Amino acid sequence: MQPLQPQSVNTQSDIELENIDLTLGNHASRVHVLNDISLKIQSGESVGIVGPSGSGKSTLLMVLAGLEKVDSGKVLISGERIDRMSEDQAAAFRGRNIGIVFQSFHLIPNMTALENVAVPLELAGREDAFVVAEQALQSVGLGHRLSHYPAALSGGEQQRVAIARALAPSPAILIADEPTGNLDTETGGQIADLLFAKQQEYGLTMVLVTHDPALAARCGREIQVRSGQIHAASVHAIQSRTDEDTVQAEAAQ
Numbered sequence: 001m002q003p004l005q006p007q008s009v010n011t012q013s014d015i016e017l018e019n020i021d022l023t024l025g026n027h028a029s030r031v032h033v034l035n036d037i038s039l040k041i042q043s044g045e046s047v048g049i050v051g052p053s054g055s056g057k058s059t060l061l062m063v064l065a066g067l068e069k070v071d072s073g074k075v076l077i078s079g080e081r082i083d084r085m086s087e088d089q090a091a092a093f094r095g096r097n098i099g100i101v102f103q104s105f106h107l108i109p110n111m112t113a114l115e116n117v118a119v120p121l122e123l124a125g126r127e128d129a130f131v132v133a134e135q136a137l138q139s140v141g142l143g144h145r146l147s148h149y150p151a152a153l154s155g156g157e158q159q160r161v162a163i164a165r166a167l168a169p170s171p172a173i174l175i176a177d178e179p180t181g182n183l184d185t186e187t188g189g190q191i192a193d194l195l196f197a198k199q200q201e202y203g204l205t206m207v208l209v210t211h212d213p214a215l216a217a218r219c220g221r222e223i224q225v226r227s228g229q230i231h232a233a234s235v236h237a238i239q240s241r242t243d244e245d246t247v248q249a250e251a252a253q
């Protein structure tokens, strides 16, 4: 049973986007990538973002991580205006608060799994970086792959390393852009299981961009983006998913 969110505590949203507008490209190739997007995500929520290719999903994630500047609007993460921070401030803030997982893993090829996971901890000045990195790898089932280089790991293992790296600094927020997109169905399912297990274990606020309807349906809420706008949103019954929920989620699309 999912414990009820205490209403009196933590009424502040973890993530709040207010009237976000962003146009990218120069004259002929200008694209209105995000068009008046407003969105609140509560602490501990899981949200799936779906929509056609080019609809602005990745850009939306980059905006909420402070990796892409907006033309107008506000981006608040745990009450802080990440859109107003300098690049260095945003990087330090991300280091403490936001873990990011990408479709293509983005591991550093000439570093071992352990070294990859230790990177953000070392950047944060943690003296126990390698101890924490090893624990993080054990917690994703890779305690036996510490000194392997990315090229010697399977896709699923590489994504586990990336998840360990994202979670090792204990962020409250995990964002993932197509985290199963480069994996076969079975491995993708295992990675999805791992993400949701970690979300539950740490009470993470999780935002996933995905093309996989089954993955989106596992999130507490699903948001459809079309041409840079929120086209539709639906709430899923989490923890008690049945075929009926899936049918309802599909009917809502």
Ligand SMILES: Nc1ncnc2c1ncn2[C@@H]1O[C@H](COP(=O)(O)OP(=O)(O)O)[C@@H](O)[C@H]1O
Binding pocket: 024, 025, 026, 029, 031, 033, 051, 052, 053, 054, 055, 056, 057, 058, 059, 060
């Ligand atoms: N730097 C850029 N310059 C111009 N257009 C861009 C730039 N980055 C993204 N876009 C355009 O913005 C739209 C949304 O891109 P993206 O967020 O990657 O979509 P999605 O992740 O939904 O596939 C696309 O049409 C893309 O071509």
Ligand SMILES: [Mg+2]
Binding pocket: 057, 058, 059, 177
């Ligand atoms: Mg994308």
